[in-house]
Every structure is written in structure tokens, then in C-alpha cells.
Amino acid sequence: MGFFVARAPLSPPPLKLLCCDTSQCRRQRHGTLSRGGCLCGAVRITTSGPPLRVGICHCRDCRRHHGALFYAAAIFPTQAVHIEGRPHHYKGRHSCGTCGSSVFAQTGDEIEVHLGSLDDTNGLTPEYEVSCRRREDWLPQFTGTACHDRDRGGD
Template sequence: MNQFTGTCLCGAVQFTASEQPLRIGICHCRDCRRHHGAAFYAAAVFDRHAVTITGTYAAHAGRAFCPECGSSVFARCGDEIELHLGALSNGETLVPTYELWTEQRLPWVQPLPAAQQFARGRD
């Protein structure tokens, strides 16, 4: 698959990634958990030139969301865009290969088999 698509909950914000992701990962840090209201954050990271976003969105600290339905949809970091796996319509083949901030992982969340584990960031 060379194209990945997705939307927010109400469909007002849409995105298309025209290439394979640079990487796919999970973050367990408290900031990501609070932002998403979930036990962890999963994203496919793409070069920003590979992603087209349509619709009106709002952002805070690089994290974009739909102002209509409140869905968190993507994040920007430098020249990369992180598309949330939960917002992808056809991302079932995207399997995380690493986990970040495992030192903050909730105790009942198990590590992904074969995923590289980082106590903090990847650096």
C-alpha cells in the first residue's frame, strides 16, 4: 500500500500520506497519554512532503485537532508529521516497531513482542 488515508471523528479534517511511513511507534510518556486520554499513543511518522491535510484544524504545541469534534488527528515535529494510527482508515498493516518512554508505561500494559524498547526517547 502506497497511500494511507484518515479523518477526524466528524470527517471535517482529512489527510492522505502518499508514501510508506519513515517509522511506526508507540509512546508511553505522560504528555502523550494526557493529550490522547489513552494508555499510550501510537503513530506512523511520515516526511511532511508526503502528507496532504485538508479541512480546518487547530493546534497546540505541534499537536493538531479538529475544532468541530475535538479529535486529535496528527502532530508536527520538524520535517515530520505523525499520523495517529487510530485516525487512519486503512492502517491495519502498520505495526509499531519501537516503544518510547517505557519507564512511564502503565504497569498493566505489556510490551509489544519484537518492538525495540526505549526507556526514554530514541536518541
């Protein structure tokens, strides 16, 4: 994938997705930082600034990928996300190769940071739900979310 920095093949250090070159630059330029990672700590993620949006997905692919009835993510521009470690990927979904935790996904120029992978999700409230036609009837309604049968713009 083109958004990782390549390293020497013998003893490769972690791959990195960089917004800025220094943490001081990230703090001054973007303000808020969110951190998280996988269960074992081999893959770590830092986001800068507020997300573009926060949402919930009920689609079959997300259900199978996460082993759950739905998943929630904060979506950031690629340049606002810094990844450390060597995540494995399958069709744009990235997980830890050691513990298997799903950490993020990439679609185009956006990174979907899985809320469950963040150390603190305070303030990251979902605004919408997609694939609501697959939503379980017994799930309670989430306050303040718009529910779309398919994608946000493609009901």
C-alpha cells in the same frame, strides 16, 4: 505554521498540506496511499508512500493529549502528507476544531499521523516504544518492539 497554504479570509476553504498537486502524481510518484481523519470528517488526511517509522509513546504529554495510556503513530516526511480541513493546533499537535479528534502532530520536517485517525492501519506495525519508564506494568509486551526509557536514541 508555515506548512499550510494561506487562503482568503472571508470564506476560507480548507487549509492544505501538499506533497504533489494532483492525486495522479501522488499515486505514480509515491505508490501507497493511506487515508483517515477526525470523527466528524471535517479534517481529512492522506499519506503517500511508506512511513519512516511507526512507534508507540507512553510519555505524560501524549497520555494527556490522547486521554489514553499510550498512543501509536506513523511518522512521515512532511511532503508525504496532505491535510484537508482546518485543524486547530496546540504546541505542534493538531486536532479537529469541530469534534476535537486528535489527528496528527508535527515536529520539525516530520508529521506524526495518529494511527487511530487512519481508516486502515493494516501493515503499520509499531517497531519501537518510547518513554517506557512510564509504561504501565500490567500492559502486555508488544511483539517485535524495542522499548526505550526515553526517546529512541536517548535512553
